Amino acid sequence: MSDAxxxxxxxxxxxxxxxxxxxxxxxxxDIGSLYLWFALIMLFVAGTxxxxxxxxxxxxxxxxxxxxxFNQLTTMHGLLMIFGVIMPAFSGFANWQVPLMLGAPDMAFxxxxxxxxxxxPVAGLLLMVSFWLPGGAVAGGWTxxxxxxxxxxxxxxxxxxxxxxxxxxxxxxxINIITTILNMRAPGLTLMKMPLFCWTWLITAYLLIATMPVxxxxxxxxxxxxxxxxxxxxxxxxxxxxxxxxxxxxxxxPEVYILILPAFGIVSQVIPTFARKPLxxxxxxxxxxxxxxxxxxxxxxxxxxTVGMPAAAQLFFMFSTMLIAVPTGVKVFNxxxxxWKGSMSxxxxxxxxxxxxxxxxxxxxxxxxxxxxxxxxxxxxxxxxVAHFHYVLVSGALFSIxxxxxxxxxxxxxxxxxxxxxxxxxxxxxxxxxxxxxxxxFLGLAGMPRRIPDYALQFTEFNQIATVGxxxxxxxxxxxxxxxxxxxxxxxxxxxxxWEGAEGLEWTLPSPAPYHTFETxxxxx
Amino acid sequence: xxxxxxxxxxMGTALAFSQSTLAEYAYNLQTPASQVAQNVFDLHNLIMLVxxxxxxxxxxxxxxxxxxxxxxxxxxxxxxxxxxxxxxxWTVIPFVILMGMAYPAAKVVIDMKDTTNPxxxxxxxxxxxxxxxxxxxxxxxxYSNLATPREQIVGSAAKGEHYLLEVDEPMVVPVGKxxxxxxxxxxxxxxxxxxxxxAKQDAIPGFIRDSWFKADKIGTYRGQCVELCGKxxxxxxxxxxxxxxxxxxAWVAKKKGAAQTAAADNAKSFEIAELMGRGExxxxxxxxxxxxxxxxxxxxxxxxxNGSRVATGPxxxxxxxxxxxxxxxxxxxxxxxxxxxxxxxxxxxxxxAWDNKTGDxxxxxxxxxxxxxAASEAAAPAAQ
Numbered sequence: 080m081s082d083a084x085x086x087x088x089x090x091x092x093x094x095x096x097x098x099x100x101x102x103x104x105x106x107x108x109d110i111g112s113l114y115l116w117f118a119l120i121m122l123f124v125a126g127t128x129x130x131x132x133x134x135x136x137x138x139x140x141x142x143x144x145x146x147x148x149f150n151q152l153t154t155m156h157g158l159l160m161i162f163g164v165i166m167p168a169f170s171g172f173a174n175w176q177v178p179l180m181l182g183a184p185d186m187a188f189x190x191x192x193x194x195x196x197x198x199x200p201v202a203g204l205l206l207m208v209s210f211w212l213p214g215g216a217v218a219g220g221w222t223x224x225x226x227x228x229x230x231x232x233x234x235x236x237x238x239x240x241x242x243x244x245x246x247x248x249x250x251x252x253x254i255n256i257i258t259t260i261l262n263m264r265a266p267g268l269t270l271m272k273m274p275l276f277c278w279t280w281l282i283t284a285y286l287l288i289a290t291m292p293v294x295x296x297x298x299x300x301x302x303x304x305x306x307x308x309x310x311x312x313x314x315x316x317x318x319x320x321x322x323x324x325x326x327x328x329x330x331x332x333p334e335v336y337i338l339i340l341p342a343f344g345i346v347s348q349v350i351p352t353f354a355r356k357p358l359x360x361x362x363x364x365x366x367x368x369x370x371x372x373x374x375x376x377x378x379x380x381x382x383x384x385t386v387g388m389p390a391a392a393q394l395f396f397m398f399s400t401m402l403i404a405v406p407t408g409v410k411v412f413n414x415x416x417x418x419w420k421g422s423m424s425x426x427x428x429x430x431x432x433x434x435x436x437x438x439x440x441x442x443x444x445x446x447x448x449x450x451x452x453x454x455x456x457x458x459x460x461x462x463x464x465v466a467h468f469h470y471v472l473v474s475g476a477l478f479s480i481x482x483x484x485x486x487x488x489x490x491x492x493x494x495x496x497x498x499x500x501x502x503x504x505x506x507x508x509x510x511x512x513x514x515x516x517x518x519x520x521f522l523g524l525a526g527m528p529r530r531i532p533d534y535a536l537q538f539t540e541f542n543q544i545a546t547v548g549x550x551x552x553x554x555x556x557x558x559x560x561x562x563x564x565x566x567x568x569x570x571x572x573x574x575x576x577x578w579e580g581a582e583g584l585e586w587t588l589p590s591p592a593p594y595h596t597f598e599t600x601x602x603x604x
Numbered sequence: 605x606x607x608x609x610x611x612x613x614x615m616g617t618a619l620a621f622s623q624s625t626l627a628e629y630a631y632n633l634q635t636p637a638s639q640v641a642q643n644v645f646d647l648h649n650l651i652m653l654v655x656x657x658x659x660x661x662x663x664x665x666x667x668x669x670x671x672x673x674x675x676x677x678x679x680x681x682x683x684x685x686x687x688x689x690x691x692x693x694w695t696v697i698p699f700v701i702l703m704g705m706a707y708p709a710a711k712v713v714i715d716m717k718d719t720t721n722p723x724x725x726x727x728x729x730x731x732x733x734x735x736x737x738x739x740x741x742x743x744x745x746x747y748s749n750l751a752t753p754r755e756q757i758v759g760s761a762a763k764g765e766h767y768l769l770e771v772d773e774p775m776v777v778p779v780g781k782x783x784x785x786x787x788x789x790x791x792x793x794x795x796x797x798x799x800x801x802x803a804k805q806d807a808i809p810g811f812i813r814d815s816w817f818k819a820d821k822i823g824t825y826r827g828q829c830v831e832l833c834g835k836x837x838x839x840x841x842x843x844x845x846x847x848x849x850x851x852x853x854a855w856v857a858k859k860k861g862a863a864q865t866a867a868a869d870n871a872k873s874f875e876i877a878e879l880m881g882r883g884e885x886x887x888x889x890x891x892x893x894x895x896x897x898x899x900x901x902x903x904x905x906x907x908x909x910n911g912s913r914v915a916t917g918p919x920x921x922x923x924x925x926x927x928x929x930x931x932x933x934x935x936x937x938x939x940x941x942x943x944x945x946x947x948x949x950x951x952x953x954x955x956x957a958w959d960n961k962t963g964d965x966x967x968x969x970x971x972x973x974x975x976x977x978a979a980s981e982a983a984a985p986a987a988q
Contacts, residue, residue, distance in 0.1 A: 140759045146835045213904030220832045226809060227792040227834055230934050314810020355681040363691045385795060385806045387813030390717040394710055401702045405695060412694045415666045422681035423674045444655040451651055453644045453712040456804050460830040525630040526799040528830040531838030535769045
């Protein structure tokens, strides 16, 4: 596999260049990069919305926004961060890493891969453009609960369309990932030998295929209720608004794990590398991931303890939700046991991975508090819930994405990133993140509802602290952008192995990984 | 007399209490004022302690490892992995801890769901954006609107002590009585929540769900709507005044007197000046949130009334819109919310305020007739 041979592959078949290269590409590395760039741009767009929200909440009273625009900001922030940042970023990792880790030449369906990505920006555009339509963007909350969602204007229909497109994209991506993992592993690479990142994505892909059609069904019913006179969710016509919540959360609780299982996978690659010690319990990690995925289908109504369920239903969903703490605990214990008696060094990926373990667990504990139905009834729809899901999605999902980028960027670009800047990015992020979200626990306990543009005076102090933290956290992401751009342009040459303790097929390739890799499958003993 | 002094004393302590809460940071749930809230408070503390214990043990081990097992300290990596015994132990121990949590939690769940044997029942209805209260035993009905002036919200006046947590008509209940709440909504989802009483329940249009509380202490308890219900979700607070039994009886008598005055108004005929004055107040309370004080609405979201076809066209159609609303939009039906006199006043106001100089006058009698369903014929004479 000489460089000359790869140069031939790159340019020998009359590949289009410029914009057409990216529009028509079927290469898993190109598509992985596209996903990651899309996610990064959306991170800044949705992050700007978050800063506007925090700026409005810096003090009581209405200063910057009106209540309607505020609701548009919270709704769009949620939708874009979930469907535009976290999910595409994980798809980007899957595209880059799954073939490299399995020793496969590309994804199973390259052309569908191209299509799965390129419909995403269309969905993003549909969402964004609605800010300039009459009535403004969608303002009914990312959960889209009717009947409020039925009241809105044209942007609500665009949102339904965008959700359909994003769902299609996810389903196509998932089919690709499942097929690749099940059929294209290198000879000798059995399922129970493959890197944990592939395992978590395999399970995530099944979750996506199982739940995205459910979401599509729910929003289609919203669409027909809005435009074609059906009454699925209108009690006056024999429907039930709560039915939407059941269907929605049957999708959205597995969705929570779609947003965190690939993060578990990334962290399970990073920690053994920098502890220079194999993952403590590989098999039990696989079983724990599968258990979490299965349990995720029978806990949905814990998002709905306040709709007024019978006591028996409350008890069932409380117990099943508490049960999820067991496999999640197994994961945390395994990460700690992997570090135990290792030989650790603390490069930026490891720092983000350690912060992940610690802070995700705080989100897990607040999740356990919220699982207790009577306590949840007090805290439901307050800032406590906002604190909880930002601990699992920011210090959980997003930090794992940072860890993964710092970890694999040298392999992708052939350059080492700037470690000093990386550490600045880490420390500012981890400190900023805690200043934003930790006080929100107290706000929720004291009784501040979520999704309000203005609040009573006793909530002022913690809101001010949170806003200061948000600006620290938000602006420190510019460091990340600088690090990524600098690493792409240049920097110290990365070795093939990159990290002393790195194990796996991707590290046997040159850095940067050539445009085409593993045209001949490697053999795994 | 005692009741009055109690109230003065109560206001004093409430003032002192809320000023102290302003100055300090609150780290836990609000001070419970009912047994259910107390149970939840204790349950939360218990779980927090367990979580804290686990956190200290697990992350104590991790941070010890981070300090001792680092390459820079010269630690050589061990190579152990896979140990079934250890995996089983750290699966079983959390499971046992969870069982210990589940038992007390289940007891509280069952207690919270038991709404039997109430001393009184109040039906609560969520509206965009206010609460309606119907006392089913005492036959009292009223609406409860945000009382914080607009100037305080936009910052042109200093914010009051109970900014955004004050209403024009609080819900009043006697102390120590089991109050059953029947909660529903008129338009979209809302949720009724008073933290100190431990009662929170989604208000669902078309369905009635119940909840209950028994307040242990006389006092004023404040809460808010906690389910996103549109633009003014943050501006529909809940205030519950828990009073002595004697004060409650006095309050009931007062409310019944007010209801009689309102009924008498419906039988009267008004001058245009009276209707305009009353109509402006009704407009402020019921219409201005969407259609705005200047009648211009919000383009693309809420239509303008100033110069609109409805407010300058046939009066009967105008009355019909106010009475019946516009199904499928945020425009509510006000037939059940406003009295004949109030609807007459607000229709007159809308037809004569701003640039709408129609000179039309609506009288309560015409509204009463329009309620019969023959809206177009009945309201027409009022236009002459």
